[in-house]
Amino acid sequence: MSSHTTDRRQNASATASVIDQPTTKRDGAGALTEDRDTLVKLFHQMLLIRRFEEKCAESYSLGKIGGFCHLYIGQEAVGVGAISALRTDDYVITSYREHGQALAKGMSPDAVMAELYGKATGCSKGKGGSMHLFDASVNFLGGHAIVGGQIPLATGAAFASKYKETDQVTVCFFGEAAVNQGAFHESLNMAQLWRLPCIYLCENNMYGMGTSARRAMSFEDIAAKSCAYELASEVVDGMDVIAMRQATLRAVERARKESLPTLLEARTYRYMGHSMSDPGKYRTRAEIEKYQERDPIKLFRARLEENGMLTDDDVAAMEAEVREQVDRAAQFAEESPEPAPEELMTNVYANPLR
Amino acid sequence: MATQVVMPKLSPTMEEGQVARWLKKEGDKVSMGEPIAEIDTDKATMEMQALSAGVLRKVLVQEGESAPLGQPIAIIGEPDEDISTLLKSEPASAPAAPKEAAAEQPAKPPESAAVPAVEQKEAAPEPEIAREVQTDGKRPAGGRMLVSPIAARMAAESGVDLKSVKGSGPSGRIIKRDIEEAMKAPKAAASGTPKLRPMAMPAGQPGATYGPSAYRDEPMSEMRRTIAKRLVTSLGPVPHFFLTTEIEMDRAADMRQQINTLYPDAKVSINDVIIKVAAVALIQHPQVNASFQDKTVRHYEHADIGVAVATENGLITPIVRAADVKSLLEIATEVRELAGRARTRKLKPEEYMGATFSISNLGMFGIDEFTAVINPPEAAILAVGAMKPKPVVREDQIEIHQMMRVTMSCDHRVVDGAVGAQFLQTFKQILENPLYLFLGS
Amino acid sequence: MAVITMRDALNDALREELARDPNVFLMGEEVAEYQGAYKVTRGLLEEFGAKRVIDTPITELGFAGLGVGAAMVGLRPIIEFMTFNFSILAADQMVNSAAKMLYMSGGQFKIPIVFRGPGGSAYQVSSQHSQALESWYAYFPGLKVVMPSTPADAKGLLKSAIRDDDPVIFIEQERMYGMKGEVPEDADFTIPLGVADVKREGTDATIVARSLMVPTALKAAEELEKEGINCEVIDPRTIRPLDIDTIITSVQKTNRVVVAEESHPFCGVAAEIAAEIQERAFDYLDAPVKRVSGVDVPMPYAKNLERLAIPDVPQIVAAVREVAYL
16 A cells, blocks of 8 residues: 555656646657557547537527536546446446536436436436436446535445445546545545545546636645545546546556555646636636647547547548437437426435325 | 694504594593593594593584594693684694504604593504504404404304304403303304394374384494495495395284284285384384485384385385384275375375385295395395295104295395394294284383 | 333344345444444444444544445445534535435435434533434435434334435434333334324324423323323324324314424424414414424523423423413
8 A cells, every 4th residue: 555655656746737748748649559449439439528518518508408517628538538447337426517427438428418408318307407417227326516525425335335345446536626625535534444446536627616726725736635545646647538548447456456445636627617607717718728739639639540540531430420429419308308297206205105 | 731632543544533422522521541532443443532631622523423533523621721723723743644643643642632542551652563462461452353263163163153252362362162162052043033122012193194204314434334335346336135035924824814804804915914024123123224325324213115016107116104103904005005096107206205115026926036126225125925835844844834035135335244134034033923013012 | 022221222223124134234433343422333343243333433424425325326324423413514415415316316326324313402512412403304305304202113213214215314312312111022113204103192282292302292291181181292203204194183183282392493393393284274273383492592501501491391381281271
């Protein structure tokens, strides 16, 4: 365990500002050790999520999606890379910015879009909405809308796997702002204390709504906070899907083999506002454009092309297919019925007593 | 120093009040806090106490008259004091608006004025709610009857009249226990045969002729006026309502037969009996023997009964004057004579105008039951159906009796449902036991 | 039937349910090695081992949320709060996660969990340790709230709560842990949730009481019996869902109601019961529904002040006399 701690310290200092310093590493470079199908599938998923989220923005502006709607654009590599490292029976639980992770975990775009539209065919029967996507069939334990609220739940799912000796791993996504909540610290303490197979994956997109991490954290090195609990940790380039995948694979192995938790800090950036109603006054256009230069999809495409795994034609075909899939999801959602009025009163209790 | 007594505000919604009764006459000595008048508000009749001592020098608003809030209604002063300035002047502190009068005036009552008992008790002005709380323990707040929900329901179901029940709960609230006790008490009212007051039979002068009945106009109470106003808006100028009852006529028919046996020339008809009985009942229920007169209700001394007669030219109602004091024989003769002249159009106007009550009988046409239209300004008209033998259940036995249905139309501005019903009850009792006609006091 | 304390009845319920279902585990502060802060979990660590009887750090939000997460994926946690005062730290997980999970997942994730521990007043433990929080939790659809008043009820209801598929807030009363009563020994003995119990039949007035107020109300009823007032005492046992029908039936018979509770009156359970009664049985009332609640102040420390803050027999007697117009 002490070796993890040491690793973590080295990682933390070496990669403190991965995405702030794009020149420290030559993007798009590096040999790809895995097979083409696996890698192209990652690309495909990222593309699907990007187009799906763009469709959401469009539908939201047309008033078809209500409430809060938090988009994942810019962060696709984190969810896709991390979830690609999991078995299908592993658990994923996350926050309210979860459309991308839901799709990556294998949920149907139709059911997700229908949920956003508030339709009966939605993954949560139209009762959850954008912030509460659930799918028990793929062990997607939901989007949770109290910042940090899902972290103890993830700890519980990991506890259950260990209790039942199933060797399932739980990945818990949360933003960097959740790190300031007690739930984060209480969970890490219990997870390490009881050796729970949980991966705490912090998506550090640098802003908690409109407040930059700089203005909210006395000590901004999130991965380093794990040392308070002697947890293994790693800082990962959240714009690099392969880096995300590989770091998560390491954490998964630690969880499955040693029943130990890991804290991963993925440095990433969201292009859109906190939600669709965010005027974005807290950051400059120039800042957004700077990060868009390291767009995860652009970077990965270049890398795949460089390794001869992807052509412009492939991308064009994939684009067409993904767009059609997203359009179909929107159409499905549009055409689906609203929940029946009697659904209002169902699912309050599993054993209603009266 | 002489002071004006002004019309006080005695209910939250009161805008004007009516002097129901002066308890002091001009020249009477008045001491501080002594009741000097009863004021009729839109809600209740309240006593008004004097706030200064002296002599009631002048009554400015007579009994039955109304005055808006704050208007002087009397003057109290020393016996020999000059009150001429007060007689001319405006109220000492005329309220700007009635509402403010209530809120502000009591704080510093015009040194002069008499204020009502309720307000006088209070040293400082209190908001409305506080006043309710301060209401003394046993008195229903604001005159409203307080009844617990279950007590109200039990009373409704058992026919207990809440007005007759004294509440034992807080502020006089009528509670379950009170109703249970009321139900245990002998049910005088519910037995169906209220005791008839033995009636005085005013001695008519045989052969005397009677002009239209003398009457007495009573100022309409605020409440009566409100009822009248409301009903007219709802139902037109004469707001009718109808009360029907079925009467067993065996004894009345026997009596008529016996009279006709004794006096074959008399030819007393059942309708003559009905006229007589109605007249007697009207005297017992003066509220029905009345008419609506814009600002007053007119109560008649005698029952002048209009009898509807069908002629070729239409309906006319010759009047049997003072039917209450006439004998059946007189009535029978008079009706026959009047009807004859009616058919030949020889009636004088005073013979068919100015009845106090009318009767219309369509029994001879086999009509069982109908409603008649009131002949204004009378307060009611009785529509009489045919007398027929009918099966009737008496003590679980089916018996055959001569039955007759009557329907009274009432002018609701004058006659309320209960008043009309009580009249009909008396009418029915006498008809069913015509001996009552002969029971003097 | 054995006569045992409420503490032992609860202990029996936990033991029987741990033995019955391997997915049941017990977690909380001092539940294992210390044998329970109030000895309710005595002996369970020895019997079921550290895997299933787990001492936690003092981290209420954390272990409450852990329990909910474990329940999402098939376990049946029993989470003990050393006292319910500390559940306030965990309220986010109880309310935002446990109560709503089934609904917002469209029925996919049920949360079979029990949060239990003592609530209400103890003896001179002052403001932060003497709170009756049932109205907080009863407010939320998705939660069930149970408060036993006898050893038998405690056992039967706790067993039902553990077997129930919904989150159950099970509030015991520290002052009552030593209370003795007859308890069936049958391992299958349960008492259904959502069913009130008529603790005493009567005709003149109904006293609705829960938890500590049940024995208090029963004593008041005895006092009143001496004056010829025959009281019915109803213990809802489950606060949510509330068995209002039993209460209404009683009110229809007696026409007068006093609701006694240890908690503050404002927005309390008695207020809810009073509202239900006036909506459903207005025409049966002979007097306004009377509440006897804890005084609306934080709990004081001083013995005399504390005694004044908690409803007692004379207060309930006075309230019944008031609604009975005596």
